[in-house]
Amino acid sequence: MSDATQPQNRPFSRFEFMVAWRYLRARRQEAFISVIAALTLTGIAIGVATLIVVMSVMNGFRAELLDKILGLNGHFTAFPLEEQFEDFESVIPKIESVDGVEAVIAFAEGQALASGIGRSTGVAVRGINERDIQKMPLFAESAVLGGFNNWDESKGVAIGMRLAQNLGVSVGDSVTIITPEGTVTPFGTAPQIRTYPVDVVFELGMVEFDSYFVYMPLQLAQSYFKLFRDELKEGLEPLPLDATDEQIDESYERIYSVTGLEIFLDDPDSIHNMREPIQEAAGRPMILSDWQRRNETFFSALQVERVVMFVILSMIILVAVFNIISSLVMLVKEKNTDIAILRTMGATRASIMRIFCMTGTAIGFAGTFLGLIAGLILSSNAEAIRAWVSETIGITLFPPEVFFLSTLPSKTDPFEVAFVVSFALILSFAASLYPAWRAAQYDPVEALRYG
Known part of the structure; x- marks a missing residue:
């Protein structure tokens, strides 16, 4: 068969x-x-x-x-309802104590015009301190020229590789930062023009950051964008108009503020569950903008x-x-x-x-x-x-x-x-x-x- x-x-x-x-x-x-x-x-x-x-x-x-965007921008960005955010140093530890919050970073930010060797371009200037840079490994490890050691004491800036190429500058060269919100004079507001040395050139591999952002120490950015106010110390009388700079420094205390806070979570997808606990822990009214809403269209x-x-x-x-x-x-x-x-x-x-x-x-x-x-x-x-x-x-x-x-x-x-x-x-x-x-x-x- x-x-x-x-x-x-x-x-x-x-x-x-x-x-x-x-x-x-x-x-x-x-x-x-x-x-x-x-x-x-x-x-x-x-x-x-x-x-x-x-x-x-x-x-x-x-x-x-997603890694690049969330490596520099928090899962939440918190902004104050009022114009000045002066109590940020007391708010940060409160938010960091919430379970699920990895880190909180204070920043001062503004728009400006950056000029190098015969070239100019619009940039976003962001101030951040050295302690917070270490909370962002992606940024801390992105330096290709220079480094972030003694960042808070430096008077220089960090710029992206593409921005450095566009401006024709490198480490050791100077960059001029110009903003229209300068000193008020009888003839109007004069633009604020400051020159800073380039201390760090970083490369994150994302064009938006490498060609648009300028970083500087937090207090330097606060001074540049005038995110501060001078308050008379308790028990002292107001000074006369002809007071010297030394007298002003001794009698007034400078109180700084920031633009907002970047809040990093352990789980980026837990923003819906984390919004209310963060609001309660902050102990003050704040606007929380999450990464999904900011990048929803994209x-x-x-x-x-x-x-x-x-x-x-x-x-x-x-x-x-x-x-x-x-x-x-x-x-x-x-x-x-x-x-x-x-x-x-x-x-x-x-x-x-x-x-x-x-x-x-x-x-x-x-x-x-x-x-x-x-x-x-x-x-x-x-x-x-x-x-x-x-x-x-x-x-x-x-x-x-x-x-x-x-x-x-x-x-x-x-x-x-x-x-x-x-x-x-x-x-x-x-x-x-x-x-x-x-x-x-x-x-x-x-x-x-x-x-």
């Missing part, structure tokens, strides 16, 4: 595997069908690899942006783009899968005589259907496997490949001015890879069903008569 007529104790018999493998091998008279099968396999491989690479790059892009656009790209690139796999149908239909037409002979030898319709299902699924499996390997290799070397292609063709791919980051990040998600592979395999199997069903419906008598 032949294998075809033996009882089937397994889902797929050795006989069915043998016939399916024979149909997959190329023969001279079946060259056209084999070419279509090879193109189908290649198309599935390209589709799977492209999906894995694009999704990995978009995941890396989002994760890198990250929503990234999510929409991610979904759209997945749908569009899935079409590559879908088109390749349709080629499985066409190649199997032609194979079934070519093998109608063989099918009739197998049926007369005792092969059941289910056996014939399984043979052609295995043939189509094998093409999809091989294409998916090759695409998986290629996708993982390409995604893990995305930046190296981008740099090589850019150098070879002389064109900058993914310019940082457009994509915010100076390198092309990639982060492969195992669940997404598993979904892509499963998606391709399921489509390949589904595409094999109709041709296999058609093959199983052949009448052996008619096939042998007209074959």
Whole structure:
């Protein structure tokens, strides 16, 4: 008794595997069908690899942006309701005592014009003390020239690498900071112009920070933006108008304020649960702006783009899968005589259907496997490949001015890879069903008569 007529104790018999493998091998008279099968396999491989690479790059892009943004800007930014925030030093330990709060940083910030060697550009000037810099490892480790040692005692500034290039300055050079909110005179408000040496050049890898921010010691920024008031010491009389500077310094106490507080949490996604405890711990009315609201439009656009790209690139796999149908239909037409002979030898319709299902699924499996390997290799070397292609063709791919980051990040998600592979395999199997069903419906008598 032949294998075809033996009882089937397994889902797929050795006989069915043998016939399916024979149909997959190329023969001279079946060259056209084999070419279509090879193109189908290649198309599935390209589709799977492209999906894995694009999704990995978009995941890396989002994760890198999130790390950079939240590495410098807090998960909450707290602003006072009144104009001056003078009690910030007493508020900081209260907020840091809340469970789930990692660090609280005070900052003084304002807009200004920075001038270097014959060049000028708008910047955001932010004051921060050395103790708080150590609470931000991303920023503390970003110095490429100079360093943040003795930062509070220095009278200089830290600027980003791209800003330094734009202004034509480096460590040791001077930068002039100009703000229109200067000294009030009888003729109006005179702009405030101060020159500071460049002590640190940092590079965070994000264009927005590397080309726009100027950092300086907190007290220096408070003095520059006039975030202070002079209060007469208790028990002293007001001084006459002709008092000397020494008398003023002895009689008045300078009280500084800040623009706001950056609050860092242990879990960035816990902002909804942390808002009320932070408000209560602060003990004063404050406006809390969270990172999701500040960047809602940006990250929503990234999510929409991610979904759209997945749908569009899935079409590559879908088109390749349709080629499985066409190649199997032609194979079934070519093998109608063989099918009739197998049926007369005792092969059941289910056996014939399984043979052609295995043939189509094998093409999809091989294409998916090759695409998986290629996708993982390409995604893990995305930046190296981008740099090589850019150098070879002389064109900058993914310019940082457009994509915010100076390198092309990639982060492969195992669940997404598993979904892509499963998606391709399921489509390949589904595409094999109709041709296999058609093959199983052949009448052996008619096939042998007209074959």
